[in-house]
Amino acid sequence: MYYFTSSDNEINNVVQSLSIDSWYKNLTYKPKIDLIKIDAEGAEFCILQSLKNLISEQLPILYIEINKIALERFNTCIEQIEIFLNNFGYHYFYNTGPRNSKNDNYRINRLKHIHHGGNFFDVLAIHHQNTKYSTNKLISIKYLS
Numbered sequence: 001m002y003y004f005t006s007s008d009n010e011i012n013n014v015v016q017s018l019s020i021d022s023w024y025k026n027l028t029y030k031p032k033i034d035l036i037k038i039d040a041e042g043a044e045f046c047i048l049q050s051l052k053n054l055i056s057e058q059l060p061i062l063y064i065e066i067n068k069i070a071l072e073r074f075n076t077c078i079e080q081i082e083i084f085l086n087n088f089g090y091h092y093f094y095n096t097g098p099r100n101s102k103n104d105n106y107r108i109n110r111l112k113h114i115h116h117g118g119n120f121f122d123v124l125a126i127h128h129q130n131t132k133y134s135t136n137k138l139i140s141i142k143y144l145s
Helices: 020-025 044-050 052-058 068-073 078-086
Strands: 035-038 061-067 090-095 108-111 120-127 142-144
Touching: 020 044, 020 052, 035 044, 044 052, 044 061, 044 078, 061 068, 061 078, 068 078, 078 090
Parallel strands: 035 061, 108 142
Antiparallel strands: 061 120, 090 108, 090 120
């Protein structure tokens, strides 16, 4: 795995980028986006900001890796992600079953605040108006405050 170092910042390479909102806006056919998975080794908040309009318009389910140390490399934190998503009305869940194992036993638990999930985990963010939010569809929810 590669992480930028201070000497990397001294290299004058320009990297062109395009926000997800700009990309989506320029599509001829605009499909409904139901789910977005973000695992970017600390750049998760930057990516969320780049799709602010898409989130606002479509309220997709978001599956985001939370890694406190990686976020700090991008001068951001878990709380910034939560504040950003709270503005859209998202609720948070995470898996307390085995992670990345041969026999995944996914047990979903509700989080009142994202940081209650710890320093390294995946958060499932679902808008309360999403049809998949119904507690009948979220099996065995345990609320963790």
